[in-house]
Amino acid sequence: MKPISKETFTRFQSLLALVVMVVALSFASEQFLTVPNLRNILLQISVNLCLSIGMTLIILTGGINLSVGAILGLSGAVAAGLLKNGLALKFAGVQMQFTPLGAIFAGICVGLALGWFNGMGITRFKLPPFVATLGMLSIGRGLTMLWTNGFPVTALGSKFGFIGAGFWLGVPTAIWISAALVALFYFISIHTTLGRYIYAVGGSEKAAAFARLNVNNIKVWVYTLGGGLAAVAGLILTARLDAADPKAGLGYELDSIAAVVIGGTSLSGGRGSILGTVLGCLIIGVLNNGLVLMEVSPFWQQVIKGFVILAAVAMDKLGSKTE
Amino acid sequence: MRWSGWLIAVAVVASLCWLFPLFHIVPLERAAKEKAAATFDPKAFAEKFWGEQLLTSLDKAVKAEVLLPAIQSNAAEAKRKFSRSVGVSESYTYFISGKGRVMAVSDDEVSLAATEGATNVEISLQVGLLFSNAVRDGTGLLSVNDYPNSQDFNAISEALNRIIEERVLPKLRKTAKVGAMISFVGCAEVNDEFTDLKPLKVIPLKTEAK
Numbered sequence: 197m198k199p200i201s202k203e204t205f206t207r208f209q210s211l212l213a214l215v216v217m218v219v220a221l222s223f224a225s226e227q228f229l230t231v232p233n234l235r236n237i238l239l240q241i242s243v244n245l246c247l248s249i250g251m252t253l254i255i256l257t258g259g260i261n262l263s264v265g266a267i268l269g270l271s272g273a274v275a276a277g278l279l280k281n282g283l284a285l286k287f288a289g290v291q292m293q294f295t296p297l298g299a300i301f302a303g304i305c306v307g308l309a310l311g312w313f314n315g316m317g318i319t320r321f322k323l324p325p326f327v328a329t330l331g332m333l334s335i336g337r338g339l340t341m342l343w344t345n346g347f348p349v350t351a352l353g354s355k356f357g358f359i360g361a362g363f364w365l366g367v368p369t370a371i372w373i374s375a376a377l378v379a380l381f382y383f384i385s386i387h388t389t390l391g392r393y394i395y396a397v398g399g400s401e402k403a404a405a406f407a408r409l410n411v412n413n414i415k416v417w418v419y420t421l422g423g424g425l426a427a428v429a430g431l432i433l434t435a436r437l438d439a440a441d442p443k444a445g446l447g448y449e450l451d452s453i454a455a456v457v458i459g460g461t462s463l464s465g466g467r468g469s470i471l472g473t474v475l476g477c478l479i480i481g482v483l484n485n486g487l488v489l490m491e492v493s494p495f496w497q498q499v500i501k502g503f504v505i506l507a508a509v510a511m512d513k514l515g516s517k518t519e
Numbered sequence: 520m521r522w523s524g525w526l527i528a529v530a531v532v533a534s535l536c537w538l539f540p541l542f543h544i545v546p547l548e549r550a551a552k553e554k555a556a557a558t559f560d561p562k563a564f565a566e567k568f569w570g571e572q573l574l575t576s577l578d579k580a581v582k583a584e585v586l587l588p589a590i591q592s593n594a595a596e597a598k599r600k601f602s603r604s605v606g607v608s609e610s611y612t613y614f615i616s617g618k619g620r621v622m623a624v625s626d627d628e629v630s631l632a633a634t635e636g637a638t639n640v641e642i643s644l645q646v647g648l649l650f651s652n653a654v655r656d657g658t659g660l661l662s663v664n665d666y667p668n669s670q671d672f673n674a675i676s677e678a679l680n681r682i683i684e685e686r687v688l689p690k691l692r693k694t695a696k697v698g699a700m701i702s703f704v705g706c707a708e709v710n711d712e713f714t715d716l717k718p719l720k721v722i723p724l725k726t727e728a729k
Contacts, residue, residue, distance in 0.1 A: 282542075282550060283542075289547050290544050290545065290546055290547060291545055291550040297540075351668035
């Protein structure tokens with residue numbers, strides 16, 4: 197029998213880790229392998245999945261986005277505020293009363309706009325992605341507080357709530373939305389020119405520029421899409437809670453980066469996949485769920501998650517050296 | 520060809536916006552009126568609920584001479600038989616009526632012995648500031664499912680407590696003297712069976728000195 201090569205092991209390490217965790221937790225807790233619990237895990241990861249798809253594209257280009265949590269919070273708050281209170285145009289003596297569809301559209305536009313600003317800052321003003329998105333994190337959080345006056349916007353109605361708390365064919369709508377986004381962006385990353393360009397920019401920016409690719413435009417596109425996906429995550433979360441919390445999404449950027457790295461995407465860019473990120477989200481979701489079921493203290497949960505992320509990055513680095 | 524493409528795109532977008540509008544434009548005055556009409560007024564609601572539903576349902580309360588011995592002999596069975604709880608909450612409430620002799624009076628409570636021959640305090644009528652959801656939840660007349668906004672539901676509780684503080688408690692404080700007989704109807708919330716059952720802490724809805 198042929199031994200498993202190092203390359204094969206590296207390729208399937210995330211899947212292997214997930215299988216090991218699922219088997220171990222099935223023995224450790226009777227509740228783990230039940231339909232409601234598995235559905236709950238998928239529902240819990242749907243928000244992180246939307247964030248992480250965008251984060252994967254950004255990290256594939258060699259960048260990073262620390263503002264996804266803030267964009268999530270602001271998009272959700274804007275949509276909720278417009279839906280609940282409308283937009284008064286005092287100079288015209290009228291008010292725009294938004295429908296749920298209008299509020300969703302506005303929330304996504306906010307996400308796309310903030311993502312575009314990130315991209316412009318990084319490409320036109322040559323800001324390091326870490327600094328540009330850290331600035332946007334602060335801007336986004338501040339704007340959310342200004343928009344909401346620091347209070348949650350609640351009671352948004354069942355029509356809006358459908359995207360976060362509704363069901364279709366017995367499956368939560370949030371899972372359908374995130375699954376559709378996975379399929380769409382998997383297709384874009386593998387089968388479209390933009391996808392190939394993203395890998396090319398991440399593999400070697402200089403080589404991509406020599407090949408006459410418009411590197412700046414590709415980066416702006418990627419950050420804009422990342423913003424839009426963070427907005428979708430914000431809308432799902434807001435709809436699920438029936439409230440836009442001004443502090444929503446605090447620290448979500450870390451979970452998102454962790455999912456991408458655990459899923460095998462290299463922090464130096466050019467290597468990784470959307471499907472790997474799905475595995476990374478599942479690993480984090482299963483880990484969170486398992487630690488709760490096993491009644492591990494929330495403080496220890498953070499420590500354990502930290503070690504898992506460190507292990508994933510260390511394996512990525514060791515893998516790169518071997519290559 | 521290029522222009523016709525743009526025209527088709529604009530027509531499609533316009534049709535979609537007409538079929539699925541993103542927003543409606545209304546005059547500011549009308550919007551303000553609509554908002555005022557849609558805003559829940561917990562004080563007005565509590566006032567109506569107090570007069571039209573709560574005070575007319577006092578006879579549905581469990582008698583103290585039934586409930587107290589039941590709690591004494593088997594608290595779990597008494598909870599199953601007589602209590603109410605909201606959603607998945609672990610706390611529960613009793614709707615209770617009875618009469619008892621005043622054993623002690625303080626700023627926050629009037630202590631009663633409520634069953635035949637009792638010498639210890641069995642009921643503590645709360646006469647200080649009220650914070651509990653006992654009255655809102657205890658009678659079973661209001662359902663949390665009718666209030667999708669939990670803030671509205673909580674505001675009802677607060678408004679009912681204020682009504683009791685203003686209308687019920689001043690009279691009780693005046694008439695409650697040690698040795699006097701007081702009849703009462705009220706609600707009790709049990710969060711911790713070790714501290715809330717002995718004595719049963721009751722928020723009075725109606726009291727009368729005999």
